[in-house]
Amino acid sequence: MxxxxxxxxxxxxxxxxxxxxxxxxxxxxxxxxxxTLSELCTGLEMARQSVSKHLAVLEGANxxxxxxxxxxxxxxxxxxxxxxxxxxxxxxxxxxxxxxLADLKTALEHHPMTTSTTSSQATEFVYTTYIKTxxxxxxxxxxxxxxxxxxxxxxxxSDWKVGSTITWEYKGVTMADxxxxxxxxxxxxxxAYTWHTITPEFGALIGSNAExxxxxxxxxxxxxxxxxxxxxxxxxxxxxxxxxxxxSTILPGISEGWPTILASLKTLLETGAPLAFD
Numbered sequence: 001m002x003x004x005x006x007x008x009x010x011x012x013x014x015x016x017x018x019x020x021x022x023x024x025x026x027x028x029x030x031x032x033x034x035x036t037l038s039e040l041c042t043g044l045e046m047a048r049q050s051v052s053k054h055l056a057v058l059e060g061a062n063x064x065x066x067x068x069x070x071x072x073x074x075x076x077x078x079x080x081x082x083x084x085x086x087x088x089x090x091x092x093x094x095x096x097x098x099x100x101l102a103d104l105k106t107a108l109e110h111h112p113m114t115t116s117t118t119s120s121q122a123t124e125f126v127y128t129t130y131i132k133t134x135x136x137x138x139x140x141x142x143x144x145x146x147x148x149x150x151x152x153x154x155x156x157x158s159d160w161k162v163g164s165t166i167t168w169e170y171k172g173v174t175m176a177d178x179x180x181x182x183x184x185x186x187x188x189x190x191x192a193y194t195w196h197t198i199t200p201e202f203g204a205l206i207g208s209n210a211e212x213x214x215x216x217x218x219x220x221x222x223x224x225x226x227x228x229x230x231x232x233x234x235x236x237x238x239x240x241x242x243x244x245x246x247x248s249t250i251l252p253g254i255s256e257g258w259p260t261i262l263a264s265l266k267t268l269l270e271t272g273a274p275l276a277f278d
Contacts, residue, residue, distance in 0.1 A: 009062075013081045016061035021046060022054045026063065029077045033122050036072050065128040067240055076126035083259050124242030125255045129262050130234045133269040135188040138228055138235050141269060142191055145169075151264035151274040158193075160185050168196040173205050183223060192225040195241075198250075219250055237262070 016022055021044075028040055041051050055075060058064040065078040131138060141147040145155040155169040164182050168175040177197040184192035196202070203213030222243040229236040239258060244251045264275040 009081070010084075012061040013063060016057050016063055019054065019057075021050075022058055025051070025054055025058065026077060029064065029075060033076050033126070034067075034074045034124065036074060040075065062128060062130070065126055065238060067126055067238075078126070078128045079259055080127060080129045080262075083263060122251060122255075123244045123246060123248070124240060125251065125258060126238065126240050127258055127262060128236065128238045129266055130231070130236055131266045131269050132233060133235050135228050135230055135235055137269060138237060139188045139191070141265060142226055147268075151268045152261050158182060160191075166193055166196075170202070171205055173199070173201045175199055175202060179221060184225065189228050190226065191228075192223060195222045195224060197221075216250055219248055220245055222250065222254070 017026075024044070025040060028044075029035060037048065037052060037055070040055070041048050044051060046054075055064060059066065062078055062081050065076050067074050067076065133141075141151070143156070143158070143160050145157050149155045153170060156166055157169070158164050158166040160182055162182050162185050165176070165178060166180045166182060168180065175196045180194055180196055182191075182193050184190050198213060198217040198219075200210070200213055203210075203216065208216065220243060222241060224239065224241040227236075227238040227240070229238075239262065241254050241258065244254075260275070268274040
């Protein structure tokens, strides 16, 4: 897989998107992410082998990423290549205008206007990106608070041993809780930890009222996993944030936030400077 940020990577993306059958598969995953091959074959007038070949093309273009769950192989839409194209050709100041026009088009064509079915039916977020770095540098960027604060704005403090706690600091708010723990710490290969507690102080920081904070805090605690895999001069990073209940009110914000954070991480490691965002 070529980096989607260069011309050859984008050629693969455009070629993959040119086929209506592959676009149909992406539409299916957009409606319900995390489907098996058998589930994706349902309702399609294609042989299983043909669906498998189309999925291989989409995966090769990084438009689809896969996660193993026991014997099952689940397929997820990966937004990274589309975000890369938008970052390349749409000025950051123009993106809100483009998004507003897209929302207006959707509102005019589909009545009544509803929220995305993806957010209401999904229980996890999966995102894959390719970074020109080393596994060692990427691991440091994920675990060193001096790094995390640069591309994320969050300082994560821990000894990064399984079972150890993690202290989160974000814009002057500290979140420390015995349930904020390291789940997996396979150095330079795999890292997983539970998400931070939703505290009243954090709720005030994001502009939520007491009722909203209580609803967020009542949700099941999620966890995030980082899979690090060297591929030539690049490192493949797959982020899976899961453990949400159907209809989670936290998951949409998570799904919106991670692509920006990971784009900033990629830029920091490749250029030495993170993306500038609030």
